[in-house]
Amino acid sequence: MIDPKTEFLMSEANEDKTSDDFRQMGLRLAQEVVAFVKKKMDKVSRSGRLGDIKLSFVGHSIGNVILRTALAESIMEPFLKYLYTYVSISGPHLGYLYSSNSLFNSGLWLLKKLKGTQCIHQLTFTDDPDLQNTFFYKLCKQKTLENFRHIILLSSPQDGYVPYHSARIELCQAASWDFSKKGKVFLEMLNDCLDQIRAPSSEHRVFIRCDVNFDTSSYGKNLNTFIGRAAHIEFLESDVFARFIMWSFPELFR
Template structure:
């Protein structure tokens, strides 16, 4: 039994084309198009991760209970597809203690332009100006977390501490989609590799 959860910043239906293509490959897959953080993506990543973890567990329990009444559950696989900051929400959810019993089922993780390493070394000055403006005008917590300004001590920042969590190691497959032409997410950040600017 294969479950796929899709997470992203905007509407829960934005990745329906990915869902439809995956269903062509395996029509027996069960999908959760996550809505837990819809219209709530300017808060703290920890809160968004907690909401996602609860939504995923509720979905899994419901599906597993339904299937176990009619058949024996074997070979459960849990996959995630994330876009943009949805990838950080997924990784935060996976670090939640309530997700621990489900980590053994992790199968495939697909990241589409995820800012895994934040925006510390972003070279897009126009985008950086927009982030600065959002921080000043809206005071959005996730923007502070993405730019490492959520704490004066770098080692206390959200992304620094998330990077120490082993959120991807239980997946059998990890696929990172990125592009050097991406005007929003730094190429190194989407690929989870050191930035040349950092050296």
């Protein structure tokens, strides 16, 4: 069970602003988290139990990218030692390289042409001509994962909005056959992330990849099912997955 003393923050810093540069969104989230934690630390310090603080995060979709960007902000550095459990739900940790959903990719291309949304350029590695200067390449170099004691990655094969391998932080077949600079950059990003997960800075780290297979026949035939949005949103519409993990691994949330 979750400790009744646990306090939650539902982030509002980026509501209606999720088309901005990830760096702007990350800074806003970092400022929001720091303000929240400082308030709680002041309260806890009065009882002399400052060492009891554990800071855990749950992110969905691009919220995971915003979260990792926030963790790289300098104002978060004093609080990294309190990081505990991180649950990533369908997070595009490696961006959209090797995305196999052609319909969704076409939609992203159209958004870039019509709106010029910066975060879409960053997700698709078109924010710089040199892949090694792109936002995601640099984000993977940041030590955003290694301070967590526990890391859980939730993904779904039916989710067409986020590449399966990106949500699971693992190699995909297309990348393993690609010997171009793109393939080399992808492997470097992947290894940078995995090195953080394997980092010895935290003893007894728990790392879990958890797949959720949705019964898509229950959705009926519609556009959301066709483009893979239904499964992506289902994670938010049902809390059964979070409950399953919390009951299966209660020590990760104490």
